[in-house]
Amino acid sequence: MTQLIQAKKGIITEQMKKAAKKEKISAEKLAEKIAEGSVVLPANKNHKKLSPYAIGAGLTTKINVNLGISEDCPNYELEIKKADLAEKLKAHAVMDLSCSGDTRPFRRNLIEHTSLMVGTVPVYDAENLGKELPELTEEDFLGMLKTHAEDGVDFVTLHAGITKNVLAHMKPADRIMPIVSRGGAVIAEWMDITGKENPFFANFDKVLDICLEYDVTLSLGDACRPGAVHDASDSMQISELIVLGELTKKARDAGVQVMIEGPGHMRIDEIAANMLLEKKLCHNAPFYVLGPLVTDVAPGYDHITSAIGGAIAAASGADFLCYVTPAEHVKLPDLSDVKEGIIASRIAAHAADLAKHVPGADNWDKEMSIARSNLDWKKMLELALDPEKPGKMREESMPRDPAVCTMCGKMCSVNRTNRIKEKIK
């Protein structure tokens, strides 16, 4: 039985208890949210080491760290180090996006190795089955999903919403970048060549059977997410979202947990409307956003363009942020890119939790500001989201008076104000 089926029956699972504790809410309250579908608890029966997290409305915003090898960078050891870094820096999930060669041994190692939720995109195996794309059958696509499910993947991105009808919007939408989703493009090309309907859409009942067997959470992929701000919120994107909403209902009725993937590249003024639309069209399913990147012009700094968009998105209702590294649009990220990406994403998630008034979220900020007010440098560094970087900065630039910093020295406003404050007390 999946977490959803158990929640509907009022059964409180061990995973629910653990995840609820992390949110500082009762397991019963969490079970209610899972039962109604506004929260998911991705937990594959075969992921034995999992320390579960719940994702959805009213909870803290979660973040995901992409990793995995590519054709040009087939270093599996480095990718395991990224998973370790994700755990150290308090991310909640990793997605193995390996897209070349035999992906199974690494995937199994990763799932055995990490306590974070693990997600994958099974269709990335399409070119590694020893067949040309047009020769792949619907059973082949389902087989990819089945393999990942057996391996213990907690959530899978499935591009089940890019149907023939949705694809028909491609020409009139006249996008600059029609499809930027890797998995979505595989499905679209297969549909284009074979003339057949989307294999996951056409066989959604079989998809659900596989997910039910292992309790795989469906992360319904947005093959039509905008990859340029110019292309955002158009008919291609929204018509796919409508299909994803319909599939959400089917999956939930069958007892399969669902979240929805979202944009993408998008101007700031469009983000809140997109969050609202997802919650409406997809019946309050948790929203997992890939950005949004608020401008196209800053390669090398897309951890920042997406921290801006991610913070706004999560403050407006998104529940799960996929990190973006400085290497986005340029190369496979190295460890330092991964670190920058995780930190930017954690900042966005926490800033959104403050904005959403998640209970207790502001305690951290209060403690930090009290330490600042006391000029307590040890405490400030302990509390820092990343103690390493500011610690090194301060070591390299020590002021004569250790109470202050080299920005202001004797002009320190905190020192000065504390003198007045004492008198006012």
Added chain:
Amino acid sequence: MTQLIQAKKGIITEQMKKAAKKEKISAEKLAEKIAEGSVVLPANKNHKKLSPYAIGAGLTTKINVNLGISEDCPNYELEIKKADLAEKLKAHAVMDLSCSGDTRPFRRNLIEHTSLMVGTVPVYDAENLGKELPELTEEDFLGMLKTHAEDGVDFVTLHAGITKNVLAHMKPADRIMPIVSRGGAVIAEWMDITGKENPFFANFDKVLDICLEYDVTLSLGDACRPGAVHDASDSMQISELIVLGELTKKARDAGVQVMIEGPGHMRIDEIAANMLLEKKLCHNAPFYVLGPLVTDVAPGYDHITSAIGGAIAAASGADFLCYVTPAEHVKLPDLSDVKEGIIASRIAAHAADLAKHVPGADNWDKEMSIARSNLDWKKMLELALDPEKPGKMREESMPRDPAVCTMCGKMCSVNRTNRIKEKIK
């Protein structure tokens, strides 16, 4: 005659022509906005090398780069390099915040050297007049302003709004960090010790006389800006803003240009309301924001916390962003911190320009996305906000197939989609 007085008389100045050209609007249109006070054109008569920019509603968002020595880091050459970097990276203004020693020679050098707008905070000289703080007279404070005005400073931060009445809010407001403004804290301590009214408030007519003589734009400082998210939007902050609004009217009536400085540390959900309040209470004066930093917990990464806040602020009406570097709260920034800070701030400003639908702002993004769609790497790097970093990244991680990148290799969605796109055409 100031730009404002001339604009009111319908006189089109050379500075207006130059600034209007940069905005791709007519000089007449710009003059109208200057006349009504929704736009300022900071241009001190003694800043001969100035290439003027206008700041305010309907125009592109501008950014400022702080520099200047401190007691612990008295390296003037480095600070000139920061000004050069600001110019190279297309910032619009620099503020010399030198707060130790004899500040005048460097200030004059800087103004002679740079074509960017130059701002200062004259009261930072308070401790360098050879007197103890309580011994300073009102004339001393006005003298600091006069000296900076003579030197050619285009805009000055003046903390004229922290009056006795405003300061009375300090105790009931019970902030974690009562005053984090360096200049504001100087004024507050002087008021606290001497028992006198704010010297700039009490002598505002004399302030205006000095500004009129040199056409110095007043940047009315927010001494009570929140320095912790907990302290934002409270009575101390808003009561000061009300005073700044009253001073705005006086200054405008006298022919002095005014902009208003704003927060600070602030949760995302409070930003839009703060932008609206400033425009209402301060009669549509341009808003110059110092952040806002959307969380307190990320020292070492405050270029990101403030890029999030700055983008939201500017998208909601702020006109001018003060950059924040990764060194904020820790040390005086070095050149690499300055670069990171400028880029983050430019991203925020441009993302806001897209959101505000500033005419033509999205052409840049369109060109970039067209280059991406064509896998035209040369063009992508040329168009990049910072070509240096992504260029180096790509050099270090070249794919076997130079059409793609090492993230996806043969799984490149752009390549794949272009194949479908051709068929659909």
